[in-house]
Amino acid sequence: MKLTVKAKITTEMVIAELGKVAFASLRSFIELDENGQPHINLQNVSNDDLDALQDIQIETVLERHGSNPNGQPEYNRVRKTKVKLLNKLEALEKLALYTGAYKQRDDNIATALAQAIADIQARTSRAPISAAQ
Numbered sequence: 001m002k003l004t005v006k007a008k009i010t011t012e013m014v015i016a017e018l019g020k021v022a023f024a025s026l027r028s029f030i031e032l033d034e035n036g037q038p039h040i041n042l043q044n045v046s047n048d049d050l051d052a053l054q055d056i057q058i059e060t061v062l063e064r065h066g067s068n069p070n071g072q073p074e075y076n077r078v079r080k081t082k083v084k085l086l087n088k089l090e091a092l093e094k095l096a097l098y099t100g101a102y103k104q105r106d107d108n109i110a111t112a113l114a115q116a117i118a119d120i121q122a123r124t125s126r127a128p129i130s131a132a133q
Contacts (some may be wrong), residue, residue, distance in 0.1 A: 021091035024052030027123075029083050040081040052089040063069070082128065 028049040030038045042050075049067055062075040101109070 017093070018091045018095050021047045021086045022088060022095055023054045024049050024085050024088065026083065026085065040083055042060070052085050053083065054086045057082040098106075 028045050029040055029042065031041045032038055059080045061078055061080060063078045064073050065076050066074050068074050
């Protein structure tokens with residue numbers, strides 16, 4: 001008996017999982033503070049977006065921020081969080097092959113691609129990035 005029959009895995013289930021990865025966005029995980037700096041917030045993230053996570057790393061480090069009046073160094077605890085999504089382009093490629101998007105040869109594809117690029121450029125982060133000095 002095939003594993004897919006035993007586990008009752010359907011094509012629709014596989015496509016739905018690929019869709020979660022293909023259309024997930026880091027914007028679901030990030031909030032900007034009053035200074036435009038990004039901060040990770042997982043409180044309101046949907047299960048579908050969480051399913052698209054490949055890795056999340058949380059690390060607490062000490063960073064020196066100056067010295068006390070006695071000349072001894074003072075430190076702040078800083079939490080650093082890294083979030084990485086599964087491979088979005090790979091999922092999109094698989095969906096495009098499944099849907100036959102590569103076989104369509106009309107002007108609508110070029111128009112859709114141009115619109116997608118314009119949309120991506122329009123939503124690019126405008127958060128200030130400070131250079132290390």
